[in-house]
Amino acid sequence: MEQGYKTIYERAEDEFIERKSRFIGCIQPVTTEEEALAFIAEKRSQHRDATHNVFAYVLRDGFTKRCSDDGEPQGTAGVPVLDVLQKEGLVDVCVVVTRYFGGTLLGAGGLVRAYSHGAKLAVDVARVMHMNPCTILEMEFDYALYGKISYILPKYNTVTLQSDFGVVVKLKIMMTSDKVEAFRKELDELTAAAVFPYVTEEKFADLE
The missing domain is CATH 3.30.230.30 (Impact, N-terminal domain)
Incomplete structure (x- = not known):
């Protein structure tokens, strides 16, 4: 990395x-x-x-x-x-x-x-910026899971880039790349593998 x-x-x-x-x-x-x-x-x-x-x-x-x-x-x-x-x-x-x-x-x-x-x-x-490798993830899920998922996001210091509350909830988030694996694992356990966040972009950003 x-x-x-x-x-x-x-x-x-x-x-x-x-x-x-x-x-x-x-x-x-x-x-x-x-x-x-x-x-x-x-x-x-x-x-x-x-x-x-x-x-x-x-x-x-x-x-x-x-x-x-x-x-x-x-x-x-x-x-x-x-x-x-x-x-x-x-x-x-x-x-x-x-x-x-x-x-x-x-x-x-x-x-x-x-x-x-x-x-x-x-x-x-x-203003000094600590630019770290970051990953942008997108996922969609039922409203019933929104509370659980939004509860764990701060733990990974995520930035919500986009949210769409339509027929289902669609979220676009960014976190440092070193947290992605642990986040996916916890999300898997939390939603019984019902939600899979997929990578749309990798970039450097002022995020820790």
Whole structure:
């Protein structure tokens, strides 16, 4: 079974001042290198008068990781930003940390701390999603079974996507894929094998 992963829901931004230099950290969900590069280009355009627009991005494919110091001394900016993303376990994200120089040099250690902090601030204000392999199931049954079945659904942390109360009850639900086998077994026992939930889709979703 595929492993779950952590990403973010939407763009988030925060900033701070370090010895008169202004640092703005912005994080964006991306699924391809093209999306990451487009976001970086957008930020460079927005902050074209900034001293540096440092970036890092990590994709879920497992091998695409890029970063740039954008003119800062080598290893003091891009790598620390990338390091924050990796320590947080985030994928399919891109961070740009913009610096408006305030006139005071920070030194190598100061730059590493400042860019790390800029990236961490952006991560901290973002809504993190724990994306897990999920299964969408559909089933139909008589009204007499509805009470019993609806009683066990919370136990499996299911999300009801659709319900249709016609001649029979039709339910479309989603749960994490690791719970499907146990759910089917309990449903089998509960309904004397009268109800069989069949799989209609498998996807990643923010569900635990």
